[in-house]
Structure formats: structure tokens, C-alpha cells
Amino acid sequence: NAGVTQTPKFRILKIGQSMTLQCTQDMNHNYMYWYRQDPGMGLKLIYYSVGAGITDKGEVPNGYNVSRSTTEDFPLRLELAAPSQTSVYFCASGGSGYEQYFGPGTRLTVT
């Protein structure tokens, strides 16, 4: 199993541009999550999903959108990128237990 994969690994955006961060898991997990991690800080939950077709806001959802059309995929969309969205983005998935499995992250810079 590849686990949780994320693309791209790095991206530089100009202010106002849009992009989609991709996340795929092959563990057949129902739960998927998007976090952001600012330098020297912990992880903050952006959005999460408890199954295909179901998404909900986390702690810091403003400026982001998600969709969950399949169990495997949980893309995160940034519309009108702002410098405040410069961060490292982690996708995670979880099964019936409470452990979450994290992807390698996407480092995003908005200038």
C-alpha cells in the first residue's frame, strides 16, 4: 500500500491564483482530513470528511473548499490565494480507530 499520497510536493502561487492540492489514500479509510501547519506550529484542521459525499468544516476553513466524490480522493481547493495561506498542507486518513495516517505534505508559498 502506498498509504496517503499528496501532490504536488511544492508549489509557488501568485496572489489571486487558484490551485487544487490532491490527496489520495489506498487504505479504504472512511475518514479524511486536511490540515495546515505554519512554521513552528502545530496542525490546524481545515476540512474533514467522514465518507464519500460528506464534508465538514474544521477550525480554519476560510479560503478553502473540498469535495469527496470517492472514498480514495479528497482534493483541497484554494481560490484567490493569499499570503496568509503560505503553509505546509497535510492530508490524513483514518479508519475505524482514531489513529490518523498522514501524507508527506505539500509546501505552498503565496507571493
Add this chain to the structure above:
Amino acid sequence: GESVGLHLPTLSVQEGDNSIINCAYSNSASDYFIWYKQESGKGPQFIIDIRSNMDKRQGQRVTVLLNKTVKHLSLQIAATQPGDSAVYFCAEIRFGNEKLTFGTGTRLTIIP
């Protein structure tokens, strides 16, 4: 709001010594706690967990202690190795919530 926090942001330990990383939590309704390890440039990796009805749980070279009276959680790493250098996060969850709340993290540096 409720939060999970750490006492010390950095910790340096001599290789071979034991290390203790502490975490305070404020929500007495937390049901489950997890310790994660995050190496530089990587995503967090599960280390060990403990339910709120337990006081202690041991893994390979790691032990988690939970003191519900003072809402304190600790991670003990025995015989530290260079590969233990990382940032360690505690996280808490309430059953039925499916959302982890992470602390800020402690950077552990192992001195050769």
C-alpha cells in the same frame, strides 16, 4: 476554547539518555490521546496512544503516562538515539468527534 498544550518547546538530550516530553490538556472530557512524531520535511507519524481510562501504556522504547487528576500527559523515550530527533506532538480526541486537537509540539534534539 479547549486546547492541548506542551510545557517546553525544545528539549536536548544526550544520546543514550532517557527523555521525557510533557503535554497539558484542558478538556476533562477527552477520551483518547495520541503521540505523533514528525521528522523534518515529513508528515506526522503515530507513536503510541492511550485511552482516558488508562494510566500507562508501553511500546517499544516509549511509554506514555496519563495523569487525569492534573490533566497531564507525558511521553518517555528510553535510551534515545539520533533517529529520535524530531518534533513530538500530543493530540486529544473525544469519542464521536473524529477530530484530533493537536498541541504546538516539542522539538527533541539528541546530542551525539
